[in-house]
Amino acid sequence: MTSPRSKAIAIGPEEDRKLVKAIERGGAVSTPLSDASALIWSAGPSDFPASLPDGVRWVQLPSAGVESWFDARAFEAHPSVEFTSAAGAFAATVAEHALALLLAGVRALPEHLQARSWEQEHLIGRVGTLRGATVTIVGAGGIGRALIPMLAALGAEVVAVNRSGRPVPGAIRTLPVSALDEVWSNTDHVVVAAPATPATRHLVGSAELARLPRHSWVVNVARGSLVDTDALVEALRTESIAGAGLDVTDPEPLPDGHPLWRLTNAIITPHDSNPTVLRENAYAEHVAANVARFVAGEALIARVDPTQGY
Amino acid sequence: MTSPRSKAIAIGPEEDRKLVKAIERGGAVSTPLSDASALIWSAGPSDFPASLPDGVRWVQLPSAGVESWFDARAFEAHPSVEFTSAAGAFAATVAEHALALLLAGVRALPEHLQARSWEQEHLIGRVGTLRGATVTIVGAGGIGRALIPMLAALGAEVVAVNRSGRPVPGAIRTLPVSALDEVWSNTDHVVVAAPATPATRHLVGSAELARLPRHSWVVNVARGSLVDTDALVEALRTESIAGAGLDVTDPEPLPDGHPLWRLTNAIITPHDSNPTVLRENAYAEHVAANVARFVAGEALIARVDPTQGY
Structure with missing residues (x-):
């Protein structure tokens, strides 16, 4: 995490205008996954690619808790990729x-x-x-x-x-x-x-x-x-x-x-502390901050530590 | 309000241990009304003395709002007395x-x-x-x-x-x-x-x-x-x-x-923002602060201004 990295960052599983803007605010550009060095994900683990292009070194996940990603063995499947959660964003x-x-x-x-x-x-x-x-x-x-x-x-x-x-x-x-x-x-x-x-x-x-x-x-x-x-x-x-x-x-x-x-x-309150209407903006802010850090080669916020379980 | 005053302060209509202590914390002593230069009141206007001894120059009222005291014409009846409410205490x-x-x-x-x-x-x-x-x-x-x-x-x-x-x-x-x-x-x-x-x-x-x-x-x-x-x-x-x-x-x-x-x-919430269990301590703190000011000849907190209506 010490050298500046590519500014090409993908969004998945679907395009999302707020995330495109967030990537731009962070000083990068959104790009297809095949060309990307990072992936901003906005869904759960079920649609997540089984394999990622070699260039992808960072994946941003949209939730603060990542139990379902452990359950899906996502971190094991991509040992060379750094995952960050949205912990703190909300x-x-x-x-x-x-x-x-x-x-x-x-x-x-x-x-x-x-x-x-x-x-x-x-x-x-x-x-x-x-x-x-x-x-x-x-x-x-x-x-x-x-x-x-x-x-x-x-x-x-x-x-x-x-x-x-x-x-x-x-x-x-x-x-x-x-x-x-x-x-x-x-x-x-x-x-x-x-x-x-x-x-x-x-x-x-x-x-x-x-x-x-x-x-x-x-x-x-x-x-x-x-x-x-x-x-x-x-x-x-x-x-x-x-x-x-x-x-x-x-x-x-x-x-x-x-x-x-x-x-x-x-x-x-059935999981209403962080309702959709409030979380989209908060996630976009988190993405912008982490993209800026990624581009600058700085330590990312909310790194998932598979050995700690979160 | 520029010279120090007597440290003899009465409590009415009834003795109240918390208020005695508050008067002492403020640097004064509780005393019968006949000898007092001030009166700390802990009830409504109905029991309030129709006339006060000449020595009484300050009356502390226990509520933040004083409409009922206006209704009872208490301020008119005691024009030479300075009244303070408990505004701010709660x-x-x-x-x-x-x-x-x-x-x-x-x-x-x-x-x-x-x-x-x-x-x-x-x-x-x-x-x-x-x-x-x-x-x-x-x-x-x-x-x-x-x-x-x-x-x-x-x-x-x-x-x-x-x-x-x-x-x-x-x-x-x-x-x-x-x-x-x-x-x-x-x-x-x-x-x-x-x-x-x-x-x-x-x-x-x-x-x-x-x-x-x-x-x-x-x-x-x-x-x-x-x-x-x-x-x-x-x-x-x-x-x-x-x-x-x-x-x-x-x-x-x-x-x-x-x-x-x-x-x-x-x-x-039927007037529950300031329930009895919380207000006694808060009133005592307010009394202690005002007694200290009274003794020191300083301006009192929460003076009632009859011309403003509060």
């Missing part, structure tokens, strides 16, 4: 969504929305504040880092959890994932924003939920598998925590009739 | 509530909360973002000013409207109230945070609502009378705007069976 909008879910919960909006009368004795004491509250963000990647200043502006104190424990800017404390046990009884709320890997499966399970305070909201904007759904349903049903804001679930899609649909302290 | 929690209502609306949480199935075609395109959105805050007092950095952290552009048009820190533009007409077709969302005065009554009416874009949310955390409720109901019913988040209504309490209760694009 960070701000997903972080905003996480804040919306958390604030709605803390401010008891689901209960308010059910009310049909001004006198709401059952709501007394239910409205809380993020001011002075401790919010732990598990996973301090793009989403977590984008969320920190939003929470800070509300006067919350953010504890970040990442792999290394290396301090995350804006967090009052950063814990390594090895110290995750310390989190649950020392936080008011939890936002799950970590990648889905075998190691993070059911990171929030019954033991963890049991140690959270009763006023806690758990927000998951990462992947459903990070939370043990059965344990969560039980915690919500017994009100051992205050509620959950879920943009992702396990299983997903959440089947009709699933208990989560009936729990009034669950806010479910 | 600004941060009310601003947080306004943000919760606005974000919940923009992220379509009311519609999501009604859903019982993952496939939600009616929600496609309904989830928006505050990033890059223009949010106009009408009334740049304590609440408005506290809200600006919260919105800025989400990437929104804030337009502030105040009486003078004097630039408000953090706002990309500040308009004088005389230019309010310009607001409606040049904003994405509106937060009403102005004091209730004859001049601000029905500040948001049918003409104003008609000029807002269809994706607009209107949030009112000030007083119900600032919004024409009938016009709002009509705008919500016809979906000429996207929704309304109301912590206050007119009439208030909102009667059972009122159309607003049935509109799914209205989020109503």
